Amino acid sequence: MTVAVLGEPRQNRRMKRTIVIGDVHGCLDELRDLLREVGATPADRLVLAGDLVVKGPDSRGVLRLVRKLGAASVLGNHEDKLLRARRQGKTLSGAHREVAESLDDDDWRWLESMPLRIDLPDIGIVVVHAGLIPGVPLDRQRRENLLSLRSLRADGTPSRRVDDGEPWASRWPGPQKVVFGHDALRGLQRHRFATGLDTGCVYGGVLTALVEPGSLLVSVPARRQWAQPGDLEEDGGRQ
Template sequence: MAKIVIIGDVGGCVTQLSQVTVPVLEDPETVVIQVGDLIDRGPDSAGVLAFVQRRLEDSSRQWIQLIGNHESQYLGAEMFWPQRLADEDAALLDAWWLRDRLRVAAAVRTAEGEEFLITHAGLTVDAWRKLGEPVTATTAADLLNTRPEELLWHERGPLWAEAGTDLYDSWLHAAEPAPFGQIHGHSTIVDFRRRAWLCGERIRQRTAVDWAARHTFSRISATRFIGVDPKHGRYGAPQWLPLVFHDATLLA
């Protein structure tokens, strides 16, 4: 068992990333899972990549790096962000992908027995069915880590699904109950800055928000869906925290 620390989208904000990760990595029993979107929008994408590269070299057993849609631009998906990375930074992402240092999914079990699939944007019902309807988070993560391209580059796949309209709505209207919980970044169902909702009433009624940490917790079937994108924007969120599970187990 370990303390598992899950970090939402970074978006080029290296100061915010280092402030929360350097202290926790001093504990050798801590595992960090970062959900992707390390780059773009913020002031220092190159600095973020250099920071993560050091973690992958020096603390590889403690750092699990997932791919986000912004990284996918350099690994097979179409370019959509107007500012491109420098060639050496794009090559670094390519090297991580080729060496399996950049993954699609992870899975954890909390001390309370909840199982969560962790991806950048979440696994919708349609994507889950295309994956073969896995019944555990571990199996889903293992299958996603085979890199099924028909899902990865799809606009509603695990790198691109929107939290409210794609992910949550799909499971709320599904004939089947959600087989496991999910943790995702990429998008959120609230506006943290204005403390406003960005989703329908059905989702809102099932959701609790930690406004200070910038996390959302939605109850769907007997599971929880947790959003961890802090929406750093161009300069970094003034206040936020990673999601922490104590005495948890890394499953995949």
């Protein structure tokens, strides 16, 4: 499993912050709005929760901006889908195909480098795209859950659906605090040891950042609704 460990942000007289941002899905203007709203500077450590691409208006623009800013991101299920198709020489359709055709070699290289988990040991946070199974050590977590988990059924088995059990994060026992995305239908989740940041920007909701220290949540509104929830099978919505 690929894991990245990020050191502390650069020392700076004014601030030393970590900014974690939820699912952007190609919403470039909103990402810029959010960075402005939190007053992001090069001194901040910038981490994204994956699914930077697909559904929204400018996936490639988002990839270029986060690269330019030196941000890190975990792999989301939509990046994974693009990468798998490319490796297997499979033909994509619809929005995924459009995005795949817009990417250049640098974009692909950056996608290839996205880890499944980012550890921020200095602030006791781990970032994953979707979810973790309580009681399973971090290094033993399954890739499919990291990319797609949303719920735990009463018997503890995992589900990618939002209407199929409790949010996994409500049962996460810590001690690491987990910051994740992927669950736009549930929206902002604030559990004792887990914070869900997918607030459905691409569906006309808001784009949300967690700023540490201080656990400050900052959101900016979508410029418009860019996609319908549940219009892709990966969404796991209430079909």
